[in-house]
Amino acid sequence: MVGGNAIRGTRIGAGPVGESERGESAPRVKVSYWCANGHEATPSFAMDAEIPDEWECQHCGLPAGKERENPPDARRTEPYKSHLAYVKERRSDEDGEAILAEALQRLRERRGA
Numbered sequence: 063m064v065g066g067n068a069i070r071g072t073r074i075g076a077g078p079v080g081e082s083e084r085g086e087s088a089p090r091v092k093v094s095y096w097c098a099n100g101h102e103a104t105p106s107f108a109m110d111a112e113i114p115d116e117w118e119c120q121h122c123g124l125p126a127g128k129e130r131e132n133p134p135d136a137r138r139t140e141p142y143k144s145h146l147a148y149v150k151e152r153r154s155d156e157d158g159e160a161i162l163a164e165a166l167q168r169l170r171e172r173r174g175a
């Protein structure tokens with residue numbers, strides 16, 4: 063459960079405040095990013111800066127993309143993949159057992175011969 067009313071009440075405060083005061087500063091371009099939860103982040107970049115394809119949402123930490131209708135897959139940062147790690151771990155355990163059994167069998171054969 064991420065993105066409750068408590069979060070909605072907070073403003074995006076991390077933006078470059080006072081930008082307009084310093085009129086002599088280099089021109090900046092504001093880019094909007096949206097995360098999978100619908101949060102909008104509007105960081106601004108120097109005109110000659112390289113604008114990243116993704117931005118980290120300041121509300122929920124999910125990756126945010128420039129396409130509002132097509133935000134980056136949130137699942138990348140979820141601990142969901144631990145299932146795969148678990149399967150891999152189990153499999154390596156089984157492999158380990160098989161290797162051990164094979165080694166023992168070879169040892170017995172060698173002794174028996």
Ligand SMILES: [Zn+2]
Nearest residue numbers: 097101119122
């Ligand atoms: Zn978000």
